[in-house]
Amino acid sequence: MADVIEIAVPFDEIEARRERVEKAKRFETPDRVPVIPAVAHRVMIPRTGISFRDYYRDPETMLRAQILGQKWLLENVRTDSHSITGAWAGAWTDFQNTFEAGSLGVEIHFPDDDIPWVGEGWVKDDADLPKLEAIDYVHTGINARQVEFRRRMIEVADKYPVRFQGGPVFYPGANPWLTNTSDGPFGVTGDVMGQVEAFTAVYERPDFLREVMRIVTGKMIEWLDFCVDEMGLERPVNFAWTDDLAVSMSAESFREFALPFNQQMRYHFDGRASLHMCGRSDHLLEIFRDDLKIDEFQGFGYQVNLDRVAEVMGGRVVLIGNVNPMLIQSGTPDDVREATRRVIEKLKDRRGLIIQDGSNIPPDAPLENVNAMMEAAELYGRYD
Numbered sequence: 001m002a003d004v005i006e007i008a009v010p011f012d013e014i015e016a017r018r019e020r021v022e023k024a025k026r027f028e029t030p031d032r033v034p035v036i037p038a039v040a041h042r043v044m045i046p047r048t049g050i051s052f053r054d055y056y057r058d059p060e061t062m063l064r065a066q067i068l069g070q071k072w073l074l075e076n077v078r079t080d081s082h083s084i085t086g087a088w089a090g091a092w093t094d095f096q097n098t099f100e101a102g103s104l105g106v107e108i109h110f111p112d113d114d115i116p117w118v119g120e121g122w123v124k125d126d127a128d129l130p131k132l133e134a135i136d137y138v139h140t141g142i143n144a145r146q147v148e149f150r151r152r153m154i155e156v157a158d159k160y161p162v163r164f165q166g167g168p169v170f171y172p173g174a175n176p177w178l179t180n181t182s183d184g185p186f187g188v189t190g191d192v193m194g195q196v197e198a199f200t201a202v203y204e205r206p207d208f209l210r211e212v213m214r215i216v217t218g219k220m221i222e223w224l225d226f227c228v229d230e231m232g233l234e235r236p237v238n239f240a241w242t243d244d245l246a247v248s249m250s251a252e253s254f255r256e257f258a259l260p261f262n263q264q265m266r267y268h269f270d271g272r273a274s275l276h277m278c279g280r281s282d283h284l285l286e287i288f289r290d291d292l293k294i295d296e297f298q299g300f301g302y303q304v305n306l307d308r309v310a311e312v313m314g315g316r317v318v319l320i321g322n323v324n325p326m327l328i329q330s331g332t333p334d335d336v337r338e339a340t341r342r343v344i345e346k347l348k349d350r351r352g353l354i355i356q357d358g359s360n361i362p363p364d365a366p367l368e369n370v371n372a373m374m375e376a377a378e379l380y381g382r383y384d
Contacts, residue, residue, distance in 0.1 A: 007071050007165070014082045020032070021080055035355040037370050039073050043363050044069030056116065063172070063173045066092070070084040076367060091174075093153075098142060099179050101188060103142050106121060121191060121192050146179060180231070181241055193212060216261075224265075236271035238269065239265070239266065240275075266294075281301060282305050288317075297317050300322050310347055315350040318352040323343060325361060328361060328362070329361075329369070336372035355377055
C-alpha cells in the first residue's frame, strides 16, 4: 500500500463542518454561519511545488497536485469545507473555464505559470454555423482530454490514499469528476463569437445570436448528459452553472436572449440548482429566483446590494457570498472582519447564509485576511 497522505484535520471536525453547512442549506439553525472561502487552484497549485505547466500536461500530476493543494488548504485556511472529493475540491479534470470553448473549436492557451485562457472566437457569420453544428463536442478538444485524464486518474488512484485524523482511508482518484458545470449559454457564445461581437449581435443580428446559442446550448447539454453516464450519477442530478457574461445585459435583454437557453439547461436536471454570477446582478435577482428557480446563489458578486438580495432571496435561496476579494487581497484583517460582519448583519437572520468571497480569493491574498472571514463568523455569526 502506498504511503497515506495524512491531512491534519480531525475526522470529527470534518463531519461537524458537513453538518453545519447542510443545516445552512436546509435553512435550519447551525451553531454559527458557515464560511467557505473560494480558494481555487491559482492559490493552491503554487503551494505544492508543482508548476502549472506540468499540472496541465499530465493527469497523474494533476491528481497529486489537487490532493496536496487541498491538504494545504484544509490545514491552513479556516474553512467549513469538508470534502476533498468532487468538483472544485479534489480529484477532477481541471481545465478551468476553457473546456467548453476548447471543445467548440476555440484555441486554448496554456501559459507556463498560470491557468489556461480562451483565445479568439471564430464563429462570425452564417457560413460558420454548419461547422459549429458538426463539432463532436464530447470526443474532441478539451472534453476529449478530460475523459483521457479521468481514466488515467482512476488507473493511478491507489497510489494516493488519503486520511483525515481518526478517519478511514479513501482514494480521491477512484471516481474523479469530469467538469460537469457550465459557463452558461451566453458566456460560451461570447467565447465562440467574441464577447464584443456577441453583445453587438443582441442589437444588430439577434436571429444569428439565437442560432449560435441554440447550437451551443445543445452541445453543452450533450456533454452534461455524457458526464452523468460516465460518472454514474444517480437521480436527482444537481446542476451548478454560471452565465457571468450575461450580467452586463439589461433585465429585458436577459429575458429575451439569455433566459430561454439558461432555462433549457437548468430544467434539464432534477436536483438542486446552484447559480454563480459575478458582478452587480441586482436587476436579475427576481429572474434567478422565479424563472430559473435556483436553490443557491453561489459566490454572488461583492457589488450586489445586500438589502436587495435579502429582500428578494432571503429565506428562499441559499446565499453564498459576498465579501470583496480585492479587500481580502489588499485590505487589513480588520477591514475583512468588518465587511464580513456587514454581510452577516444583513443576511444572518433569514438563515440559509454561507460566508464566501464574491468571488474567488486572489492568489496573493494574505492568509490572515482570508481567515478573518472565519474570525468574523465566530464573533458575529453565532445562533445562540
